[in-house]
Amino acid sequence: MRRLNVREAQIDECIRESMFALSDNPRNPALQPGEPLLLQLTITDARRLGKVDQRINFALIFEWIERDYDESISRRHWPNEGRVWNWIVYGSATVPAIPFSLDRLDLSTTYSGQNNARYIDPVDQTKIQPYLLWSLAQQPDRYSQIVNPSEIAQTFGREPTLEGVLNHDRIALLSPPSKSRYVREGFDRNQWLAESLKxxxxxxxxxxxxxxxxxxxESFSESHHIQYLSSGGQDISxxxxxxxxxxxxxxxATHAEFDRGKLEYRYPNGLRITDSSRSSGEGAWV
Ligand SMILES: [Zn+2]
Structure with missing residues (x-):
């Protein structure tokens, strides 16, 4: 596991493409396939955005690294940075996280500094792992998550859970559905997202x-997609x-229509029922 530093202006491309750019190819140890790379907001951006305690929201899962010999990859993916990098890192997935900051986790050392791909001690990795929401990644079956999604709010609290779910949504909204493994392989929904919301x-x-x-x-509930996935609805909160x-x-049964403006279901007989939780300002609606 490594800690990367990323500016807010660069991060959407990192999330969407599961890519990152480095000046040097890390050695001792070299990057290993499957290794999580934590995308940590630079301290300047974290302060500006009020996210000093929430600097990490995403991790890339390292797959391979290549030289950007003619600088074309750097320029293509980060055209506004005014600089290029020697190495391009590709991930197999972008994993959303419950927001956290390394310096709030009581780790064995500080991982501050400007250097990138900073290696994280295995002792500290075990403290960080629970924050990574593997089951909400686009390839959830490849990894096991430490915290059960159906107990996520009880584990982390409701507000951090909502932030973690919204991080999932940000990845889903940035990644074209055609690139999603779910769509390609016929899986249209991530059951763990529904479990997290429940x-x-x-x-x-x-x-x-x-x-x-x-x-x-006994707790019991169902999850319902407002716009069906088969009709182009997205699997987001x-x-x-x-x-x-x-x-x-x-x-x-009634094909009730959802009124997004009023947050209410309209039934064909004229009945309207407003979402009881969202009318009080709660909810995962953005
Ligand atoms: Zn009901």
Whole structure:
């Protein structure tokens, strides 16, 4: 595992393409395939954005590195940086994270400094690993996540969970769907995203507020895509509602329409039901 420094102006391209640029090819040890590369916001950008405690939101999974001999790759991907790099790093995936900062984690040493691809001690890697949301990456089956998505809000708290889910969404919105392995291989949804949202809402129906847990001792909810994936809807938090089985069925049966402006479902008979949680300003809607 390494710590990279990245400016906010560069990071979208790193997230979208799972790429990074380096002046030197790291040695002792060399980069290993499958190794997480933490994209850490530069301290200047972190201060400017009020993210000093949330400098890391994404990791690239290292796959291979190549020389940028004629500087064309650097210029093509980061045309506004006014500089080029010797080496280009390619990742197999971009993994969203629960936002964190290395200097808030009680690690064995400080990983501050300007140098890039700073190696992270294995002792510290074990403290960092739980923050990486492997199951919300676009290739979730390749890795095992330490924290179960259905307990993510109970583990990290609701606000960090929402931030982690929104990091997933940022990757999904930046990456064209045609490039997604889900679409290519026929997987149209990531069940772990739904599980994370159910955890965030504590399995409460967003339409009626129903919660099975107090009465039945068991949490239970469904997730519903507002715009179906088959109709071009995206598998992101803003397109998913967590609902009780009754509302899941009736929304399907009546083909209720969702009014995004008012955050309410409209049923064909004229009934309108406003999302009970989102009307109070909560929710994963952006
Ligand atoms: Zn309901």
């Amino acid at each position: 955890s965030y809402y504590s399995d409460r129906c967003q339409v009626c507020g129903n919660d099975f847990e107090p009465q039945y001792g 803003g397109n998913i509602v967590v609902v009780c089985p009754n509302h899941d069925r009736i929304i399907h």
